[in-house]
Amino acid sequence: MKYTITGDNLQFVNVQLEEGEVFQSNGGTMRYMSGNMTMEAKMKGGFLSSLKRSLSGGTMFLVNFTPHGGSGVVGFGGSAPGKIVDLDIGKGNWLVQSSGYLCSEPSVHLDMAFQKKLGNIFFGGEGLILQKLSGSGIAFIAACGDFNIIDLKPGETYKVSTSNAVAWEETVKYDITATGGFKTAMFGGEGLFVTTLTGPGKIIIQSMTLADLAQGLIPYLPQSTSQ
Numbered sequence: 001m002k003y004t005i006t007g008d009n010l011q012f013v014n015v016q017l018e019e020g021e022v023f024q025s026n027g028g029t030m031r032y033m034s035g036n037m038t039m040e041a042k043m044k045g046g047f048l049s050s051l052k053r054s055l056s057g058g059t060m061f062l063v064n065f066t067p068h069g070g071s072g073v074v075g076f077g078g079s080a081p082g083k084i085v086d087l088d089i090g091k092g093n094w095l096v097q098s099s100g101y102l103c104s105e106p107s108v109h110l111d112m113a114f115q116k117k118l119g120n121i122f123f124g125g126e127g128l129i130l131q132k133l134s135g136s137g138i139a140f141i142a143a144c145g146d147f148n149i150i151d152l153k154p155g156e157t158y159k160v161s162t163s164n165a166v167a168w169e170e171t172v173k174y175d176i177t178a179t180g181g182f183k184t185a186m187f188g189g190e191g192l193f194v195t196t197l198t199g200p201g202k203i204i205i206q207s208m209t210l211a212d213l214a215q216g217l218i219p220y221l222p223q224s225t226s227q
Contacts, residue, residue, distance in 0.1 A: 025103035027059035033074040078142030090136035093170040105137030145208030152199025169201035
């Protein structure tokens with residue numbers, strides 16, 4: 001498999017496969033493919049695994065792409081203006097925000113992971129469930145906005161607006177902490193809680209969430225008028 005990531009804020013993953021190679025994706029993420037590429041929806045791992053995948057923001061059926069009669073090309077894209085990043089899962093597992101997984105080599109396993117602590121569940125802003133990527137091979141994740149990828153040293157901590165934490169290596173410890181005093185929490189505009197991520201390991205932060213984008217567009221949307 002060979003691949004490139006092209007574009008700026010509306011990116012493609014362009015994957016070239018040789019005959020006999022297989023690539024998998026979430027349903028609905030394919031944007032184009034060469035004429036010799038075939039695709040087949042499969043309930044990978046059986047019903048229970050597929051249900052867990054669906055509950056974590058993925059699709060119950062993954063789509064397999066295979067070229068015939070030579071090499072072929074298939075391209076994938078995200079669902080909102082933003083970035084795509086490649087992760088080498090063979091170097092370690094990753095935890096990803098719900099619906100972050102885009103596509104991968106079939107040796108990558110997509111599973112559901114629960115937030116560890118009550119604070120994460122009730123105050124995290126991103127809900128109960130994360131996606132866990134394990135196994136081996138290259139996986140691609142997508143999210144809104146630009147990305148900042150930081151390699152935390154052992155014991156180094158970043159406090160991140162919870163909805164802006166895209167993904168982190170499983171070696172990173174994560175928790176929810178208060179932003180500060182009452183006045184800061186009420187009038188600072190940053191909410192009551194932030195996610196604390198402590199190294200070692202890489203973390204990925206997004207500059208804008210899909211909710212931020214939708215909120216920013218509201219003033220420019222046509223307003224209905226009553227007669």
